[in-house]
Amino acid sequence: xxxLKVENLTKRYKLGQIAETTxxxxxxxxxxxxxxxxxxxxxxxxxxIHGEIFxxxxxxxxxxxxxxxxxxxxxxxxGKSTLLKLISRVTAPTEGKIALNGRVASMxxxxxxxxxxxxxRENIYMNGAILGMRKKEIDDKIEDIIEFSECRQxxxxxxxxxxxxxxxxxxxxxxxxxxxxxxIMDEVLAVxxxxxxxxxxxxxxxxxxxxxxxxxxxxHNMGTIRRLCNRVIVLEKxxxxxxxxxxxxxERYMGSTxxxxxxxxxxxxxxxxxxxxxxxxxxxxxxxxxxxxxYSGENISLGIDFSAKESxxxxxxxxxxxxxxxxxxxxxxxxxxxxxxxxxxxxxxxMNIDQLAPGKYVVYLTGYxxxxxxxxxxxxxxxxxxxFEKVLTTDENNRMDWKHNEWGYSMFPMIQxx
Amino acid sequence: xxxxxxxxxTANHRLLDLHIRETFQYRDLVWLFVKRDFTAQYKQTILGxxxxxxxxxxxxxxxxxxxxxxxxxxxxxxxxDFQIPSFLFYMTGNVCWSYFSTTFNSATRVFVDxxxxxxxxxxxxxxxxxxxxxxxxxxxxxxxxxxxLIWLFYVIKGGTSIQITGWLFMLPLxxxxxxxxxxxxxxxxxxxxxxxxxxxxVITFILELWRYLCPIAYGLQLVPEKYYWLYFLNPVxxxxxxxxxxxxxxxxxxxxxxxxxxxxxIIVLFTGLIxxxxxxxxxxxxx
Numbered sequence: 001x002x003x004l005k006v007e008n009l010t011k012r013y014k015l016g017q018i019a020e021t022t023x024x025x026x027x028x029x030x031x032x033x034x035x036x037x038x039x040x041x042x043x044x045x046x047x048x049i050h051g052e053i054f055x056x057x058x059x060x061x062x063x064x065x066x067x068x069x070x071x072x073x074x075x076x077x078x079g080k081s082t083l084l085k086l087i088s089r090v091t092a093p094t095e096g097k098i099a100l101n102g103r104v105a106s107m108x109x110x111x112x113x114x115x116x117x118x119x120x121r122e123n124i125y126m127n128g129a130i131l132g133m134r135k136k137e138i139d140d141k142i143e144d145i146i147e148f149s150e151c152r153q154x155x156x157x158x159x160x161x162x163x164x165x166x167x168x169x170x171x172x173x174x175x176x177x178x179x180x181x182x183x184i185m186d187e188v189l190a191v192x193x194x195x196x197x198x199x200x201x202x203x204x205x206x207x208x209x210x211x212x213x214x215x216x217x218x219x220h221n222m223g224t225i226r227r228l229c230n231r232v233i234v235l236e237k238x239x240x241x242x243x244x245x246x247x248x249x250x251e252r253y254m255g256s257t258x259x260x261x262x263x264x265x266x267x268x269x270x271x272x273x274x275x276x277x278x279x280x281x282x283x284x285x286x287x288x289x290x291x292x293x294x295y296s297g298e299n300i301s302l303g304i305d306f307s308a309k310e311s312x313x314x315x316x317x318x319x320x321x322x323x324x325x326x327x328x329x330x331x332x333x334x335x336x337x338x339x340x341x342x343x344x345x346x347x348x349x350x351m352n353i354d355q356l357a358p359g360k361y362v363v364y365l366t367g368y369x370x371x372x373x374x375x376x377x378x379x380x381x382x383x384x385x386x387x388f389e390k391v392l393t394t395d396e397n398n399r400m401d402w403k404h405n406e407w408g409y410s411m412f413p414m415i416q417x418x
Numbered sequence: 419x420x421x422x423x424x425x426x427x428t429a430n431h432r433l434l435d436l437h438i439r440e441t442f443q444y445r446d447l448v449w450l451f452v453k454r455d456f457t458a459q460y461k462q463t464i465l466g467x468x469x470x471x472x473x474x475x476x477x478x479x480x481x482x483x484x485x486x487x488x489x490x491x492x493x494x495x496x497x498x499d500f501q502i503p504s505f506l507f508y509m510t511g512n513v514c515w516s517y518f519s520t521t522f523n524s525a526t527r528v529f530v531d532x533x534x535x536x537x538x539x540x541x542x543x544x545x546x547x548x549x550x551x552x553x554x555x556x557x558x559x560x561x562x563x564x565x566x567l568i569w570l571f572y573v574i575k576g577g578t579s580i581q582i583t584g585w586l587f588m589l590p591l592x593x594x595x596x597x598x599x600x601x602x603x604x605x606x607x608x609x610x611x612x613x614x615x616x617x618x619x620v621i622t623f624i625l626e627l628w629r630y631l632c633p634i635a636y637g638l639q640l641v642p643e644k645y646y647w648l649y650f651l652n653p654v655x656x657x658x659x660x661x662x663x664x665x666x667x668x669x670x671x672x673x674x675x676x677x678x679x680x681x682x683x684i685i686v687l688f689t690g691l692i693x694x695x696x697x698x699x700x701x702x703x704x705x
Contacts, residue, residue: 005423010429013703014703085702086427088539088540089427090536090537090538090539090702091699092429092700093427097426097428097429098426099426100424100426101423102424106540108539109538115458117454117461118458122450122453122454126450129444129450129541130539131541132443133446
């Protein structure tokens with residue numbers, strides 16, 4: 001049964017400062033319009049003409065079957081939140097239609113609809129009522145909810161005294177237990193502790209499999225998407241660019257950011273973490289002239305430009321290799337004997353990737369040192385430092401396509417038989 | 419495979435799509451909102467709901483001193499030699515007015531005050547203003563009970579012109595009209611306040627002025643009879659005079675003006691419902 005059907009959905013927002021309009025401004029605008037003058041209320045230096053529009057979603061269509069767990073991914077501004085807002089009826093579409101077959105429980109933010117002065121118990125009733133449940137229905141569920149929320153001790157305390165963790169737990173417990181056929185979640189799981197996150201994901205999986213409830217889940221955390229969802233929709237600039245299985249979707253989403261480049265420069269401070277004693281400025285793949293695509297038996301030869309604040313004589317670099325689906329594949333490091341002078345330094349390294357399965361990979365590059373107690377001190381880590389692809393020569397591996405889901409990311413040498 | 423869906427959200431808004439039935443289905447939510455507003459308002463206060471009594475009581479005392487003793491305005495609705503304790507007279511007007519002004523005022527802020535909830539989750543938006551009307555009814559009830567105590571005291575003591583008549587049964591109807599009117603006006607203005615926040619400031623002044631356009635600080639006798647047709651266009655006026663008629667057993671009642679009052683009330687309500695349901699669809703984008 002189709003639970004949710006979205007047809008040609010479009011949402012446009014008017015740009016400009018419509019929110020801060022006052023009555024006086026309206027009259028001024030009207031007066032200026034009649035005298036054919038410029039709008040006096042428009043901020044100086046701003047070129048928005050009133051009525052200029054921003055399209056957050058354009059012509060989006062899809063439908064979701066009962067029991068599906070759909071992950072919605074995309075970069076900031078891709079339209080994910082707008083889509084969820086439209087489905088949860090917070091705001092109305094500009095064009096198109098959404099048809100729903102059941103009640104929607106939306107958790108667009110932690111503790112939606114919670115009132116601070118009310119106790120946890122009162123808020124459970126409140127939240128249930130917002131979802132359209134009658135008091136009797138909630139009475140039947142309240143024990144399960146309290147149990148799941150792990151907040152029994154505080155259930156009759158006003159929620160304003162709750163910690164943020166307890167807040168999420170309660171909010172989640174309510175949404176998961178109420179009789180809504182469709183559950184919408186916008187990264188709420190990010191706040192709880194790891195144990196609770198796991199509990200939530202297991203719970204969502206269970207309600208979806210056993211009760212056939214439909215889940216729409218937006219997250220930037222591919223790990224949770226992978227664990228919860230069985231279908232992924234990738235949005236980009238208000239359009240659906242992919243709709244299908246999880247791994248391909250995640251790859252599509254990740255891949256759209258990561259380009260195969262030989263030279264990578266790391267100016268953006270957000271890409272760096274560590275104590276900043278050294279800073280990796282640039283990398284260049286030396287043994288390729290067009291694209292960083294490596295065939296079996298080829299090494300990656302990398303040149304690194306980095307600057308150091310003081311002199312080092314026990315520096316090391318490590319590579320952490322991720323798949324494009326954001327799974328950590330493995331690590332390799334240099335010895336801790338690299339020397340560096342204050343100021344700019346250059347280093348060349350060779351990496352053997354014979355044991356890597358074919359596919360596209362992302363490298364996180366870290367410069368670190370180890371002191372005499374074995375304590376590992378990270379000076380600089382560049383996330384997404386560079387991307388490369390490994391390709392097999394045709395006769396290798398019996399000409400089979402590599403199945404990452406089943407076989408993982410390590411490829412060992414051919415087995416020798418006697 | 420069925421193509422029938424329980425809910426459809428479309429871009430086109432039908433003018434008369436007022437969500438009234440849906441709001442009724444959510445009556446438990448309305449009730450919880452009432453409870454929430456009530457508990458939240460008086461939580462961590464010592465006197466609690468008793469505070470509700472002070473405001474109209476205070477106004478009444480001021481009115482007795484200023485308009486009764488100093489200005490010496492008439493407290494008669496109809497000509498004749500009637501004895502009504504001035505305290506009771508002013509209290510009738512103030513209790514009604516207090517309900518009207520507080521409900522109206524809260525209802526105009528309904529989108530602004532609830533935007534954090536409304537921005538995250540759907541429920542029939544109408545549940546919020548409806549719950550306000552009921553929440554304020556609690557305070558009204560307390561004030562009315564106090565009024566009835568004082569009224570009873572005067573009835574037993576005697577020496578006044580108060581008569582207990584069948585008109586007392588008009589009271590529920592009067593209260594209903596008061597509710598419908600305050601909420602209707604409130605939601606009409608609330609639709610405008612999402613765009614023009616100024617209105618929230620203006621309303622305080624309008625209410626202050628409006629209060630003196632109603633026979634609260636004076637009896638109807640102060641108004642020349644030839645202007646009644648104009649004076650009774652104020653829908654609060656027939657509510658107050660009828661209220662007084664009901665509790666005192668005499669006063670001014672003109673069926674024509676009374677029905678016009680109801681007509682205006684109903685028109686206001688539907689204007690409000692239409693504005694409200696039009697605004698609720700997109701107000702999150704503006705607010």
